[in-house]
Amino acid sequence: MAPxxxxxxxxxxxxxxxxxxxxxxxxxxxxxxxxxMDKATAHAGFDPVPxxxxxxxxxxxxxxxxxxxxxxxxxxxxxxxxxxLANRSSKDSLGHVDEARKNHCSACHTSCGGCHVSRPQFAxxxxxxxxxxxxxxxxxxxCTACHGSRVGSEFFGERGQGDVHAARNMDxxxxxxxxxxxxxxxxxxxxxxxxGELARCTDCHKDLQYGSMRDHAIHxxxxxxxxxxxxxxxxxxGCHVGKDAEGTAFFQNRREVETLKIGLNQDxxxxxxxxxxxxxxHVPSYPEMFDFxxxxxxxxFGGVPTWKRASPHNIxxxxxxxxxxxNCHGNRALFLASSDLQxxxxxxxxxxxxxxxxxxxxxxxxxxxxxxxxxxxxxMVVDAxxxxxxxxxxxxxxxxxxxxxEFDKGxxxxxxxxxxxTSGFRTxxxxxxxxxxxxxxxxxxILGRAGLEANDHVVVYDxxxxxxxxxxxxxxxxxxxxxxxxxxxxxxxxSAGFHASKVPPNRATRVFTGTVRPGFVASSAALADLLGKPxxxxxxxxxxxxxxxxxxxxxxxRAGAIPGSINLPLGALxxxxxxxKSPAELLWMLRTRRITPDKTVVTTxxxxxxAADAFFVLRWLGFxxxxxxxxxxxxxxxxx
Amino acid sequence: xxxxxxxxxxxGVGSAALAAETSGCVTCHLDEAMLVKNLGxxxxxxxxxxxxxG
Numbered sequence: 001m002a003p004x005x006x007x008x009x010x011x012x013x014x015x016x017x018x019x020x021x022x023x024x025x026x027x028x029x030x031x032x033x034x035x036x037m038d039k040a041t042a043h044a045g046f047d048p049v050p051x052x053x054x055x056x057x058x059x060x061x062x063x064x065x066x067x068x069x070x071x072x073x074x075x076x077x078x079x080x081x082x083x084x085l086a087n088r089s090s091k092d093s094l095g096h097v098d099e100a101r102k103n104h105c106s107a108c109h110t111s112c113g114g115c116h117v118s119r120p121q122f123a124x125x126x127x128x129x130x131x132x133x134x135x136x137x138x139x140x141x142x143c144t145a146c147h148g149s150r151v152g153s154e155f156f157g158e159r160g161q162g163d164v165h166a167a168r169n170m171d172x173x174x175x176x177x178x179x180x181x182x183x184x185x186x187x188x189x190x191x192x193x194x195x196g197e198l199a200r201c202t203d204c205h206k207d208l209q210y211g212s213m214r215d216h217a218i219h220x221x222x223x224x225x226x227x228x229x230x231x232x233x234x235x236x237x238g239c240h241v242g243k244d245a246e247g248t249a250f251f252q253n254r255r256e257v258e259t260l261k262i263g264l265n266q267d268x269x270x271x272x273x274x275x276x277x278x279x280x281x282h283v284p285s286y287p288e289m290f291d292f293x294x295x296x297x298x299x300x301f302g303g304v305p306t307w308k309r310a311s312p313h314n315i316x317x318x319x320x321x322x323x324x325x326x327n328c329h330g331n332r333a334l335f336l337a338s339s340d341l342q343x344x345x346x347x348x349x350x351x352x353x354x355x356x357x358x359x360x361x362x363x364x365x366x367x368x369x370x371x372x373x374x375x376x377x378x379x380m381v382v383d384a385x386x387x388x389x390x391x392x393x394x395x396x397x398x399x400x401x402x403x404x405x406e407f408d409k410g411x412x413x414x415x416x417x418x419x420x421x422t423s424g425f426r427t428x429x430x431x432x433x434x435x436x437x438x439x440x441x442x443x444x445x446i447l448g449r450a451g452l453e454a455n456d457h458v459v460v461y462d463x464x465x466x467x468x469x470x471x472x473x474x475x476x477x478x479x480x481x482x483x484x485x486x487x488x489x490x491x492x493x494x495s496a497g498f499h500a501s502k503v504p505p506n507r508a509t510r511v512f513t514g515t516v517r518p519g520f521v522a523s524s525a526a527l528a529d530l531l532g533k534p535x536x537x538x539x540x541x542x543x544x545x546x547x548x549x550x551x552x553x554x555x556x557x558r559a560g561a562i563p564g565s566i567n568l569p570l571g572a573l574x575x576x577x578x579x580x581k582s583p584a585e586l587l588w589m590l591r592t593r594r595i596t597p598d599k600t601v602v603t604t605x606x607x608x609x610x611a612a613d614a615f616f617v618l619r620w621l622g623f624x625x626x627x628x629x630x631x632x633x634x635x636x637x638x639x640x
Numbered sequence: 641x642x643x644x645x646x647x648x649x650x651x652g653v654g655s656a657a658l659a660a661e662t663s664g665c666v667t668c669h670l671d672e673a674m675l676v677k678n679l680g681x682x683x684x685x686x687x688x689x690x691x692x693x694g
Contacts, residue, residue: 007675012666026665034663039678042664124686242689250687
């Protein structure tokens, strides 16, 4: 969602005046003094969010039947929060807990306006289409403006492959219609999954147990649909809340981990949820979360699980855990275990943990997946332990590809700093041909001045994998002979128990003598010639909303995608925090999209960055012929 | 508001729209240059300490 300038947020469109709502006097909803041409007096008594402060008056006179229930909907009231927090608290502490809830948790609520005319308050507000009211909520500017990380990112493929419903151009309302959104939440509703009007898979996918799919007949009633059809999703840890020096409330979500865990269903009384196993997501609660308001407020922290039923919005028909029986059956790592819990949450999750005795047993006779991992270039990825053992060895050079400020906060001992986004490897955004690689001589000069030689073993890391893999791709193009990526990046380094250093780098300039790797770059003209040829695949690594044309890069002249390209968002190849899935899983997933090592693969995206990342992953997986379309959509859209 | 809408619809939306167009609110909120001038320096009320996804 692109940020809006202050004036853009309140700029009316002339088209609005031609609508029914535009025919109303502004003050009939917002108050204020329209006769005044002075800003201060015109806005005296003005209500910027009338549907929150007085929905009956603002919307109810015309839409009375809707407002009658919508004013008590979960979006408007967040009414399940008080009960959850009360279950973690005592009578004495509840007052402070409730104050914290009102200051922080309640900031997310919205009402009619936040879904039908403007961005919600939590998303910094601003008109959608110049105040023209939309019957159908905008998935980018409204729904996922709030439901971003855990819904929007996963739905549109900013994490994982995205959701099959998004790829079919279904928006949020397609599954979550007005009947659900406007439903009043009953008093003391224990949780959102207990809402009777909640959308369910079976609203559309009816009677699957009677269909031809054997696995549906076996599993329906035993496992939640998402157990088989979701991908890995984000889990949050350690939400810290407080107020800053100006008294403005804030929250800090300190750690996010991408994983998938199956737990036992302790929520089987919820409508349509009579299964035994369900996906569970870690919520960010911890005992000290509200310490800003008083110490030890959660006197009964063990009263509510911290691993809760999840319904990730990243559905795929085929998933790795369901690709073959024993990817799930007997796979201890997939099921929530006591060892996954921190000490303070063992009591809270005792009924969610799947003990060994309740693990589905391995199936003796089942098909195995034929995935050839023999071509994987295993040396192109190292883990933190390997790096720790090899630090300081001759020719091993560690490169930190984060920005300099992050590097200065702490880096792997002896690492040099080289941010590929600011080092001059590519032309600038305002260049005639933006974001393309500069000449080899210039690149070699930058690498040499950073202290790199072509024959060094260069190990690169960052925070997310995005800049590290882009740098690794540049190194390969420039002729480096031995490059590796640190799996899990700096977080993986810390998680393995290794410390960061603040000692400034001290590496002398070298001469980088590598020669250009031929066939690395595919220009737009070369790509156009390849389109449609057998054994050529164009992998577009952008998020689904780009492919659908719902958004575009600011430098692109239009939205869209290269004809015939296959969309596989980069988030499917690199997990949060720069962690990598197994080569077998990645090769299987690529195969489901007909991206196989026997083909020439051209990677593309908006600016060439994600394309370079995808290039590195495919090279690691053993693809022999991978090319980067570094002109990418920004230039393609201007010229084709 | 319902009464206002009924009145407007009864009188014809065309004339109502004309009335809205001549209101001070609409005059300013259609004028981007004036909004820039009036809102220059306006900042969002979000703490700089906030981090992570919601």
